[in-house]
Amino acid sequence: MKVGILDSTLREGEQTPGVVFTIDQRVEIAKVLSEVGVSMIEAGHPAVSPDIYEGIRRIMKLRREGEIGSEVVGHSRAVKSDIEVNAELEVDRTAIFYGISDIHLKAKTKKSREEALQIIADTISYARTHGMKVRFTAEDATRADLGYLVQVVKTARDAGADRVSLADTVGVLYPEKARELFSYISSQVPGVELDIHAHNDLGMAVANALAAVEGGATIIHTTVNGLGERVGIVPLQVVAAAIKYHFGIDVVKLEILPKVSSLVEKYSGISMPPNFPITGDYAFVHKAGVHVAGILSDPKTYEFMPPEAFGRSRDYVIDKYTGKHALKDRFDRLGVQLNDEELDQVLAKIKANPSARFYRDVDLLEIAEEVTGKILKPRPPEKVEAVVSIKCDSNVYTTSVTRRLSVIPGVKEVMEISGDYDVVARVEAKDNIELNNVIESIRSIKGVTSTLTSLVLKKM
16 A cells, blocks of 8 residues: 655645744744655645745755755646746646536636636646646545546646545545545546545544545645644644554654644644644543553553654543552652552542542642651652743743643642733742753743743742
């Protein structure tokens, strides 16, 4: 099986409402996408605006210098002027699109089927005369007449396109239909490779992409974090993990996915839900007692792949759902030994407070001391206290940063403020080394741009 990724974060992704990338951000995203290892980067539609043009120009400079290894694709309408702009930029491939469903032909382009075929043939041929590889995108392919779609793909192939993208423009496919469609087009039109561009309007973009691969597609279009028109297209991190799990193929470097996801979250201003697959905060955090007991015995019980494959680590929450296995493991991590009766009493106190969202290590130690009547070691000695003022990126929701801050060990209080800084956190640590580690954890949070630390001095 042959399959690769075209990432369209810089084109489709920027079509997300409210998302605008600067030129520098475009270049940085392209560099990280190349580092991740996507086969192609759809760098944008340069005829749209000067900043997109300049971004692609700089990306192509890095491409020629060897800093970007992925093939760079420029988007284009089926008009000669757009194609000329792509040729001027010397992109590796121009991607020409044209709506081919009767809906698009009648309502948008107002062309007959025959006229559309001629336009497709002429513009692809024109692009080929400029020495560029061509991908033709049959926009709204999944709502087009099947016989006419075959004609479109044949026309594109014969005019010189080596790839044709079948676009599920309004996300109406379902997996069985996607598999059948790509299998049929592959059998009817040999000699051209197929892309799947699947929108997620019905929540089936990833499933449709996998089914299309089974039917013969060799490139999946994605965006980081699933950005795109309306509700977006196939999320890069999700489909890459699914391809690895189901087909055993490494289409990208999975361990770099959190890096590119965080970068795009920062620059897009679209905050990631904590329960987003693979790169969401909760993707490998377990809660229910039965689940935690399972992963402590064998992580495969409740993890389809180890988090380390994605540069992540597993954790679990201590709250009213916690079981005895999880509680014992947490105290073992703290170096505190409790007998079965003491563990039962601690667990009973936790369950007696069902409104608590979670228990920090210091909270557990306090409960254990109450149960045992002893001062337990190691209890974090409060030797260093500091106030950390935190500045957030203007495109990031401050509340999402606050939420992440609140679960960092050592952070005791968090408050949103106004002024030069956005959030202030009170931190306690046993020494300067531990304090520095807490501050580094704060700085690594998505959306944090700078911090200012002030030590709280106490009279000895």
